[in-house]
Amino acid sequence: MARLTRDLIVSAAIDVIDRHGYEQFSVRKLGEALDADPTAIYRHFRSRDELLRAMGDRCLAGVVDDLPVASWRDCVRELCVRIRAANLAQPALATLVRGAPPRHDNELQITETILARLRDAGFGAEAAAFAYHALIELTIGSAAIDSTMASETMDGRTRIYDEWRAHYAELDATIFPHSVELAASLYPGTADERFEHALDRLLDG
Amino acid sequence: MARLTRDLIVSAAIDVIDRHGYEQFSVRKLGEALDADPTAIYRHFRSRDELLRAMGDRCLAGVVDDLPVASWRDCVRELCVRIRAANLAQPALATLVRGAPPRHDNELQITETILARLRDAGFGAEAAAFAYHALIELTIGSAAIDSTMASETMDGRTRIYDEWRAHYAELDATIFPHSVELAASLYPGTADERFEHALDRLLDG
DNA sequence: GGCACTTGTCAACGCTGTTGACATTTGGCG
DNA sequence: CGCCAAATGTCAACAGCGTTGACAAGTGCC
Numbered sequence: 497m498a499r500l501t502r503d504l505i506v507s508a509a510i511d512v513i514d515r516h517g518y519e520q521f522s523v524r525k526l527g528e529a530l531d532a533d534p535t536a537i538y539r540h541f542r543s544r545d546e547l548l549r550a551m552g553d554r555c556l557a558g559v560v561d562d563l564p565v566a567s568w569r570d571c572v573r574e575l576c577v578r579i580r581a582a583n584l585a586q587p588a589l590a591t592l593v594r595g596a597p598p599r600h601d602n603e604l605q606i607t608e609t610i611l612a613r614l615r616d617a618g619f620g621a622e623a624a625a626f627a628y629h630a631l632i633e634l635t636i637g638s639a640a641i642d643s644t645m646a647s648e649t650m651d652g653r654t655r656i657y658d659e660w661r662a663h664y665a666e667l668d669a670t671i672f673p674h675s676v677e678l679a680a681s682l683y684p685g686t687a688d689e690r691f692e693h694a695l696d697r698l699l700d701g
Numbered sequence: 702m703a704r705l706t707r708d709l710i711v712s713a714a715i716d717v718i719d720r721h722g723y724e725q726f727s728v729r730k731l732g733e734a735l736d737a738d739p740t741a742i743y744r745h746f747r748s749r750d751e752l753l754r755a756m757g758d759r760c761l762a763g764v765v766d767d768l769p770v771a772s773w774r775d776c777v778r779e780l781c782v783r784i785r786a787a788n789l790a791q792p793a794l795a796t797l798v799r800g801a802p803p804r805h806d807n808e809l810q811i812t813e814t815i816l817a818r819l820r821d822a823g824f825g826a827e828a829a830a831f832a833y834h835a836l837i838e839l840t841i842g843s844a845a846i847d848s849t850m851a852s853e854t855m856d857g858r859t860r861i862y863d864e865w866r867a868h869y870a871e872l873d874a875t876i877f878p879h880s881v882e883l884a885a886s887l888y889p890g891t892a893d894e895r896f897e898h899a900l901d902r903l904l905d906g
Numbered sequence: 907g908g909c910a911c912t913t914g915t916c917a918a919c920g921c922t923g924t925t926g927a928c929a930t931t932t933g934g935c936g
Numbered sequence: 937c938g939c940c941a942a943a944t945g946t947c948a949a950c951a952g953c954g955t956t957g958a959c960a961a962g963t964g965c966c
Contacts, residue, residue: 500913523954533915533954540913544954607869611879630839630899634746637842672809674816681830684764694835698903705944728923738946740924749923864941 499544500532502540506550513551552589555582556602560609568617569699572610576635576695577688579606583639590639634698638691657683705737707745711759714752715791723793757794758805761787765810773822774904781840781900782893784811788841792848795841825863839903843896862888 505526512529513521523544527534541547559578583590610631614624664672664679683690691698703704710731717734718726728749732739746752768776788795815836819829869877870884888895 514897522952524952528817535916536914538955604872604880608877611883615879615883621883621886622837625883625888625903626895626898629895630902633843633846633899634835634903635842636846637840637844638838640840640845641838641841646866661735667809672773672813674820675809675813678816678820678826678830681826683830683834691838693831694838695904697832697835698839700900727921729921740947741926741945 500530500536500540502550505530505537505540505547506554509547509551510554510586518586548589552586553602555586555589559602560605563609568613571613572631573692573695573699575606575609576631577692579632580635580639580642580691583636584642628696631695632692635691637688638694642687642691705735705741705745707755710735710742710745710752711755714756714887715759715794718756718791718793733794753794754805757791758807760791760794761805761807761811764807765814768814773818775817776895777836778900778904780811780814782897783834784837785840785844785847785896787882788844789847792844795844795848836900840896843892843899847892 508530509521512526516525523537526537530536537547559582560575564574565571584664607628610628613622614627619627622640661679661682664675664682667676667679668701669676713735714726714731717731721730728742729739731742735741742752746755761784764787765780769779770776812833815833816829819832824832866884866887869880869887872881872884874881
């Protein structure tokens with residue numbers, strides 16, 4: 497028999513999420529996508545949670561490959577952008593991986609790469625450690641905030657952003673004068689651009 | 702009638718989470734805690750999601766009170782520190798709040814306050830919007846990362862950090878040279894200090 | 907062939923969020 | 937007061953969920 501394997505299931509599961517969104521994901525839908533009985537999945541994963549963790553691991557693969565050999569700043573910047581992208585690809589799964597006790601290989605490689613570039617750039621031990629934590633926190637934070645929008649299409653995002661700006665613009669100007677005034681300026685550009693802007697300011701500091 | 706109000710429901714719901722954990726929370730359990738029919742909640746909240754968001758906003762109550770009237774930088778800094786502390790106090794609910802843009806009372810006041818201080822400091826419309834997003838992303842990100850540790854005691858945290866440092870120190874030095882070298886420097890000080898350091902560097906930028 | 911083992915299938919359990927119909931209480935108004 | 941409308945509470949029910957246990961079908965090995 498052996499039609500199903502862990503890798504096959506993980507691929508199909510990520511495919512389901514990509515197509516129908518994370519909230520729509522369920523073991524039953526996954527079974528349908530695999531054209532197999534939903535409970536067959538439990539022959540390969542102890543629980544839905546274990547499957548989700550495996551999906552999270554899959555998403556982190558390849559983040560440190562082929563980084564530009566340019567300046568330390570460009571390299572670290574690119575790495576942070578990729579980490580955020582990987583987190584955004586599967587937001588709920590990324591949080592699961594982050595909380596897991598055993599630190600995974602990909603995570604270790606990311607840490608090593610960032611530290612190496614910072615040290616090469618002349619950062620001292622303390623300074624490199626602080627900079628590393630600051631970069632990771634901003635990166636993960638940006639991903640966490642933007643994760644809700646990640647499942648939307650491009651048109652859907654701009655539409656939602658427009659709704660938010662409209663909502664801000666319609667607030668009581670006597671209570672929220674600055675929010676009303678700056679409503680049109682909020683959520684400027686894409687979320688990616690906002691993150692990279694923040695990242696640049698942090699790298700400035 | 703009117704036994705139930707939004708505030709009453711939110712309080713009871715947070716109480717349920719505090720006592721039994723976030724995963725155990727359900728509309729039916731909440732109804733039981735309120736000694737009322739679970740579906741009565743739907744007379745006050747359109748959906749479970751709306752209730753959860755209201756619970757998240759409740760946790761942010763009072764963060765803008767009595768802010769120092771010092772420089773814009775100190776004021777914004779203090780506000781970010783408080784937001785992070787509020788998020789860490791209820792790690793489960795923090796996940797819900799960070800997903801959506803601020804549309805609730807407390808969230809709106811936070812946004813307004815930050816924008817006001819930035820504008821007073823001479824930031825242009827675009828610059829203020831970008832700075833606002835950068836600050837929030839770092840703050841929420843730090844809270845997201847540290848939330849797993851928030852439930853630990855002070856001793857427990859230092860012990861876990863020590864374990865992590867030991868784990869890094871025992872890595873293969875040929876593969877992770879910088880991680881091994883900087884193992885003792887990682888996770889410097891408390892999580893609060895790390896966040897405030899990052900915040901200062903971002904404010905520098 | 908026969909046996910052990912893995913894997914797929916099916917029905918079922920208890921749980922979930924949510925809805926619509928119905929009953930009850932409340933508040934305003936003559 | 938009585939009356940009506942709105943708001944709120946109650947109940948049964950729906951569709952869906954993750955998961956389990958019993959059973960069937962296929963696979964590899966002696």
